[in-house]
Amino acid sequence: MTAPFRPALVEGLQPLANRYDLVLCDIWGVLHNGVKAYEAAGEALTRFRGGGGHVVLVSNAPRPGASVATQLDGFGIPRSAYDAIVTSGDLTRLAIEERLRQVVHHIGPQRDLPMFADLGIRFGTIEEADYVVCTGLENDERETAADYLLRLEAMLRRNLLMICANPDLLVERGHMIIPCAGAIGLAYEELGGPVYYAGKPHVPIYERAVAKAAALAGHEIAKSRVLAIGDAIRTDIAGAVAFGIDSLLIARGIHAEELNLHQGALVSQHVQDWVDRQAARPQAITTTLSWAA
Structure with missing residues (x-):
């Protein structure tokens, strides 16, 4: 044994x-x-x-x-x-650079916008987008992935690829445990949506x-x-x-x-x-x- x-x-x-x-x-x-x-x-x-x-x-x-x-x-x-x-973020940026002619819909807080700096990105709504980049929750101290369900369902109807820029589900912030982009990516994947995870554990x-x-x-x-x-x-x-x-x-x-x-x-x-x-x-x-x- x-x-x-x-x-x-x-x-x-x-x-x-x-x-x-x-x-x-x-x-x-x-x-x-x-x-x-x-x-x-x-x-x-x-x-x-x-x-x-x-x-x-x-x-x-x-x-x-x-x-x-x-x-x-x-x-x-x-x-x-x-x-x-x-x-x-480095790997996400490389994925974005492969799609510079496409329209992106961003899910995440304003602090993550340096991801797109100097790339001449065209942003759009879910209905206009060719793909989605998720960098996190817009308010990670109040929201959960469930708050994004309607958006994820709209993305799924168009079979939009999600590039998940942070595969973590949770992270420690001080004495709090907060959700990350990976929680939204997992929720979209469970609905049947295509997700590319840019970081660990890949x-x-x-x-x-x-x-x-x-x-x-x-x-x-x-x-x-x-x-x-x-x-x-x-x-x-x-x-x-x-x-x-x-x-x-x-x-x-x-x-x-x-x-x-x-x-x-x-x-x-x-x-x-x-x-x-x-x-x-x-x-x-x-x-x-x-x-x-």
């Missing part, structure tokens, strides 16, 4: 660091919670880079990587913590991130030497499994309640029971990203 899979419970990145040349690190939920930065996380990635490793931040942010870097500066996350940023964003790291390193990087870090089973861990790389789950994120964290400590049996229920499983789990406890 096969023994049950047991992820290692580690106290920081240090116990794992020597096994890897490249870290692909999630941003929201790992480096910050949308309100404040996690200082120890930035320090851990800086230490990893100081030992010769490379770090590419891989985010489902529905904005280009350059604008995410500016946001991280505002949080006080040091540039020494990473070599490059790849976002689902392979293209990992291919782009590893290629960028290889260019910086000046050589190819074996998948066996790549570690993904994130706080979401559905995107970060499932994406790592699909791409064939190891992963480290940050427990004090969107799964904190499910993992039954008690006074900041991971209880082994609680963790194992939870992991056994998951389709995708990380090689290791730590409470928050730090170099060492």
Whole structure:
């Protein structure tokens, strides 16, 4: 009988660091919670880079990587913590560039409009559009995907493609858990609508991130030497499994309640029971990203 899979419970990145040349690190939920930065996380990635490793931040942010870097500066996350940023916004923008002659209908808040900057995009209603880009909910603190049902049904009648610029279902903002574009994408998919997900857990964003790291390193990087870090089973861990790389789950994120964290400590049996229920499983789990406890 096969023994049950047991992820290692580690106290920081240090116990794992020597096994890897490249870290692909999630941003929201790992480096910050949308309100404040996690200082120890930035320090851990800086230490990893100081030992010769490379770090590419891989985010489902529905904005280009350059604008995410500016946001991280505002949080006080040091540039020494990473070599490059790849976002689902970058991949969404590439998909938009393939459709410059088409009319787009945008679902999402005004803050995501940098996605379309300098592309000469023509916007239109659902009835006028050739496709839809969903970057999020227009008011993610009050709305849910159910509030978009009439629009999704109208899109389905025209069989419009939705490009989902943020495949996350949920994200942590301070002490709140809020819905993301992925919740709308999933609702449209369940109605039978066609959806292209631009970010994690889908392979293209990992291919782009590893290629960028290889260019910086000046050589190819074996998948066996790549570690993904994130706080979401559905995107970060499932994406790592699909791409064939190891992963480290940050427990004090969107799964904190499910993992039954008690006074900041991971209880082994609680963790194992939870992991056994998951389709995708990380090689290791730590409470928050730090170099060492």
